[in-house]
Amino acid sequence: MNDDKNYIQLIYRLIVIVISFGFLTIIWPYISSVITMLIFAFLFTTILLPLVDQLESKINSRAISIIIVTISLITTFVVFLKSFASGMLSQARDFSKQIGTKGYDDNLNSLATKLESYLNKYINIPDIDSSNFVSKINIMVGEIIQNLMSLASAIGGFIFTTIMVLIFTIILLSNYHEFKKSIVQFIPNKYFEMGLRVIFNIERQVSKYLQGQLLAASSVALMSFIGLSILNLMGANLTLVVFIAIIAGLANLIPLVGPFAGMLPAILVAIMNNIGSDIAINHQIFNTIPSPFYILDIIIMFLIVQQIDNNIVTPILVGESVGIHPLIVMISLLIGGTLIGPIGMLLAVPAAGILKVIGVEIMFLRRNAHLL
Amino acid sequence: MKNAYWKNIFINWGKEESETITIIKKIPIFANLNHRELEEVSKLLHDRIYKPDEYIFKRHAPGEGMFIIHSGIVNIIVGEASGNSQVLAELSNGDFFGEMALMEDEVRSAAALAKDHSRLLGFFRPDLETLIEINPSLGNKILQNLSKVVCTRLRKTNDLLMENQLVKKKKS
Numbered sequence: 068m069n070d071d072k073n074y075i076q077l078i079y080r081l082i083v084i085v086i087s088f089g090f091l092t093i094i095w096p097y098i099s100s101v102i103t104m105l106i107f108a109f110l111f112t113t114i115l116l117p118l119v120d121q122l123e124s125k126i127n128s129r130a131i132s133i134i135i136v137t138i139s140l141i142t143t144f145v146v147f148l149k150s151f152a153s154g155m156l157s158q159a160r161d162f163s164k165q166i167g168t169k170g171y172d173d174n175l176n177s178l179a180t181k182l183e184s185y186l187n188k189y190i191n192i193p194d195i196d197s198s199n200f201v202s203k204i205n206i207m208v209g210e211i212i213q214n215l216m217s218l219a220s221a222i223g224g225f226i227f228t229t230i231m232v233l234i235f236t237i238i239l240l241s242n243y244h245e246f247k248k249s250i251v252q253f254i255p256n257k258y259f260e261m262g263l264r265v266i267f268n269i270e271r272q273v274s275k276y277l278q279g280q281l282l283a284a285s286s287v288a289l290m291s292f293i294g295l296s297i298l299n300l301m302g303a304n305l306t307l308v309v310f311i312a313i314i315a316g317l318a319n320l321i322p323l324v325g326p327f328a329g330m331l332p333a334i335l336v337a338i339m340n341n342i343g344s345d346i347a348i349n350h351q352i353f354n355t356i357p358s359p360f361y362i363l364d365i366i367i368m369f370l371i372v373q374q375i376d377n378n379i380v381t382p383i384l385v386g387e388s389v390g391i392h393p394l395i396v397m398i399s400l401l402i403g404g405t406l407i408g409p410i411g412m413l414l415a416v417p418a419a420g421i422l423k424v425i426g427v428e429i430m431f432l433r434r435n436a437h438l439l
Numbered sequence: 440m441k442n443a444y445w446k447n448i449f450i451n452w453g454k455e456e457s458e459t460i461t462i463i464k465k466i467p468i469f470a471n472l473n474h475r476e477l478e479e480v481s482k483l484l485h486d487r488i489y490k491p492d493e494y495i496f497k498r499h500a501p502g503e504g505m506f507i508i509h510s511g512i513v514n515i516i517v518g519e520a521s522g523n524s525q526v527l528a529e530l531s532n533g534d535f536f537g538e539m540a541l542m543e544d545e546v547r548s549a550a551a552l553a554k555d556h557s558r559l560l561g562f563f564r565p566d567l568e569t570l571i572e573i574n575p576s577l578g579n580k581i582l583q584n585l586s587k588v589v590c591t592r593l594r595k596t597n598d599l600l601m602e603n604q605l606v607k608k609k610k611s
Contacts, residue, residue: 260504267565
């Protein structure tokens with residue numbers, strides 16, 4: 068009789084789970100953007116909360132603390148964006164001037180011929196039509212300009228999302244402790260202490276992970292800046308060094324893929340700035356290995372930065388904060404990337420960390436269930 | 440409408456001391472705390488209601504913090520629940536228990552059972568740790584008070600032990 072009851076209960080639960088999943092799949096397209104905004108607001112809250120709490124204990128006003136932190140954050144962001152935009156504009160202006168000059172085609176032609184001769188040294192390629200190469204690059208430039216137009220509309224969406232995330236973050240920051248308390252009060256007495264323990268552990272792990280990642284990203288940005296400046300001293304003629312370094316630092320937040328994504332802006336700028344320079348085209352590392360446009364130098368520099376970050380900086384700053392097996396990191400990255408793209412990859416590891424903490428606490432609960 | 444707006448802003452002006460603060464300022468762990476600090480602590484407390492004969496925690500269960508009795512009666516029980524258990528203390532309004540768990544991540548050495556309909560205020564280690572991080576001077580005051588409480592209890596235990604040994608010697 069009792070077995071029958073359990074069986075019915077199990078079927079009932081299964082039906083409820085299936086219906087909930089079905090319902091979630093239907094409404095997901097409508098709520099996914101809000102959920103993403105909320106996740107980001109929660110992540111920002113976790114990063115900013117200690118700062119706001121500390122400021123509040125000093126000036127005795129949470130509202131003023133939040134205003135100070137938010138305004139300084141917005142100012143930094145706006146200053147960064149403004150100088151980035153003006154830097155990009157002057158870069159684009161210079162590049163378009165270069166395209167306009169008569170020598171541009173000749174430069175590309177000479178580059179193509181040189182590349183051909185380089186390649187012929189190592190691989191026997193029958194014939195490369197260099198004029199075709201030039202026209203292809205011209206088409207590519209046209210496509211890039213078209214893409215820039217669609218980028219403008221994407222920026223509009225980005226600004227809206229940013230404002231919404233900011234509003235959610237301010238609300239969460241101002242009521243975080245009350246909000247947490249109001250959630251915690253629903254835990255039954257029997258599981259109360261254990262529930263608090265699980266929530267605290269999750270909170271601590273996520274906060275530790277995010278702060279560690281932010282520190283590691285800053286150190287990668289700083290090291291990239293130093294590396295790029297050294298390359299400039301060697302004559303690489305790189306501009307927007309600060310922004311390339313910051314982008315490399317931010318890209319570093321995505322494990323495995325990020326470090327390579329961080330190299331791309333530097334390589335692009337190196338090609339754009341040196342397209343007419345024979346010295347840059349013929350550049351060789353230690354006068355032996357050919358590295359046109361300092362591309363190989365840039366790759367080596369970023370690899371060195373990665374090695375220092377992975378083996379010295381991250382173990383010290385981040386430590387074993389989440390401590391997930393590399394295979395699990397890769398699998399969670401793939402799942403996150405497939406589900407919601409680059410943002411999913413950014414959130415994959417903290418999400419895996421949260422699941423691990425929940426798993427560990429559930430095991431702990433199971434072991435001590437008889438004591439509750 | 441206009442008045443309601445200003446009323447909302449000055450809502451805390453002239454407000455009397457909350458019931459929670461009146462209770463916790465008598466607790467030795469929160470001694471020497473000024474009103475603002477007491478308010479900060481009261482924000483972290485968890486208000487819990489327990490029915491008669493409901494366990495607040497069992498012996499050997501992982502402990503996370505202390506409880507202050509707002510109202511009601513709580514029995515502290517040692518020994519096994521199966522039979523040879525013994526009521527160590529009966530606590531009522533304004534008493535506190537479980538403070539050891541604020542300092543160590545260990546299991547409970549005794550069980551706590553609500554004898555009556557009880558309202559308790561919980562102060563837990565995660566909240567204390569957060570407090571130490573965001574307001575070290577307040578966290579430090581609480582830790583000092585906590586160590587004083589533990590020292591007093593240790594001294595009392597030593598006295599009891601010595602008395603017990605003296606009684607044993609006299610008997611022998």
